[in-house]
Amino acid sequence: EPEVTQTPSHQVTQMGQEVILRCVPISNHLYFYWYRQILGQKVEFLVSFYNNEISEKSEIFDDQFSVERPDGSNFTLKIRSTKLEDSAMYFCASGGQGGFGYTFGSGTRLTVV
């Protein structure tokens, strides 16, 4: 079964550092997403990406965040100048034609110390 792959599975970073979270979506999918889940809280939408541009973003997704699809296969989330409150599980998801049938990756656990 096709899957969404995320790396690394766990990243520890110092406050103020930049991190890049990587995702390889399912190859024929057109819609790409980043979500996050702070421990014990609900899954929250960050950003959606379609046709090589951001299609929607939440108020969480401020100037600290950026996304890129650098080479047609990878989809990255960059967090500049990380804060303690950025500690969370970050999930990448992709969707096929019509945008339904989302598949989530297994997530990157980001710990900011």
Next chain:
Amino acid sequence: RKEVEQDPGPFNVPEGATVAFNCTYSNSASQSFFWYRQDCRKEPKLLMSVYSSGNEDGRFTAQLNRASQYISLLIRDSKLSDSATYLCVVIRDAGNMLTFGGGTRLMVKP
């Protein structure tokens, strides 16, 4: 008001029991509805879509009431492996973001 509301539980039930979860959503423009399952510290996994006519997948039955903006999930003959958090999810349109409820935790005991 939260966009998608769920009773957080936990629901503690014995094996073999029938258990029902409810969910309400606030955005009447919501068009698609899903139940996801999330195991501890894992990614959400699609359990089933929810259709207006109601739909069943084995031991699982989902219902949607658009007039009341209410979604339900019924699990019959609970198994130990059903222990997880069940997430109610709505979407406005294809390609748009998923909006998650906070989840309902189910614990099935022997």
